[in-house]
Ligand code: GDP
């Protein structure tokens with residue numbers, strides 16, 4: 001992943017307090033590659049790298065972060081900003097039914113997304129949507145909308161293969177008369193943008209004055225999706241984009257390029273064929289995806305949020321007095337567990353103890369053993385591990401269904417941790433909890 005690459009890049013500058021232009025330039029080479037691999041357009045990458053470089057050069061490396069994390073933090077923030085920052089909503093009509101026109105190329109996912117989105121609006125906002133079959137050129141398209149509508153128990157308005165503009169108008173009238181407060185118009189697509197399609201969509205737009213024109217694009221098509229977005233926006237004007245098929249292996253760079261080249265927000269993403277697989281678009285998650293880091297950034301934040309400052313202070317106090325007990329160790333492990341995926345989180349914890357724990361508790365199973373052993377000890381034993389003689393160890397092992405060697409392994413780990421923590425008690429631990437990402 002990008003973090004590893006950047007870590008390698010930064011190996012030589014550990015301990016530096018401030019990022020120089022050269023450091024950043026080297027890091028940006030990796031970031032550039034990651035973006036291009038994610039299918040972000042060349043021009044967008046170039047502008048982006050310039051922005052980040054300007055911000056990163058001369059910035060102080062936070063004590064709680066490595067230089068690599070610092071750069072990733074800036075890159076992530078700027079990517080998120082570029083994609084709109086927060087989650088965009090659909091604009092709703094003040095009176096009468098809200099009209100949402102779904103447009104896009106053939107196969108992008110319009111019909112599926114029409115049903116998904118209507119279902120989401122009903123689920124989340126209690127709306128009563130109507131679906132309208134305005135893709136009249138293939139009888140199969142009408143049938144498909146009826147099928148997906150039926151699966152979600154949503155009403156579908158259709159008038160066979162008539163004039164799509166008239167059907168759209170009739171659907172809105174029908175919605176008004178039957179208490180539907182949203183109308184989703186499933187329109188026709190073509191393999192390529194062409195004039196007759198755009199003419200039809202423009203006529204429809206002029207006739208029904210939609211509250212939203214949503215362009216549906218297939219994330220897997222990368223630059224083609226970007227071109228489609230530009231073409232539809234220029235010819236028709238769009239209000240937002242739905243990016244489908246994100247469950248595929250597309251890195252999602254299209255999201256960034258679409259936003260950068262049209263200025264229009266991605267509003268929703270499709271994440272699977274099933275009809276509930278649609279979500280509001282989260283720029284921060286997409287940023288992580290583009291950088292190829294999974295949810296690592298949320299792990300960094302989570303680790304810092306979950307870690308309780310008071311407990312950090314108490315722990316620090318104990319460490320100063322060199323009185324770290326197995327009970328403390330147990331509580332630390334519990335906190336790590338509360339955060340979710342342990343090995344990832346522990347290694348991301350911006351503190352030396354986190355990194356040590358990552359080494360000591362590589363997986364959940366090892367952690368479960370460690371916990372079971374500590375729980376089998378008496379409070380006195382937890383506070384004073386030195387009293388653990390052979391017979392006590394045997395009793396503990398039997399109590400948790402493990403072997404004496406397991407108990408010994410834990411004690412050795414704990415001992416190692418104590419040795420290491422002794423070396424870092426001079427003020428460093430306080431950064432673990434209170435540091436924050438800045
Ligand atoms: P339209 O031609 O634009 O109306 O596209 P359709 O709605 O017919 O979708 C084309 C194909 O893409 C269908 O097989 C859908 O099941 C599939 N599809 C749509 N959205 C998604 C998605 O988010 N994930 C996956 N895996 N498939 C999708």
Ligand code: MG
Nearest residue numbers: 110111135141
């Ligand atoms: Mg369709």
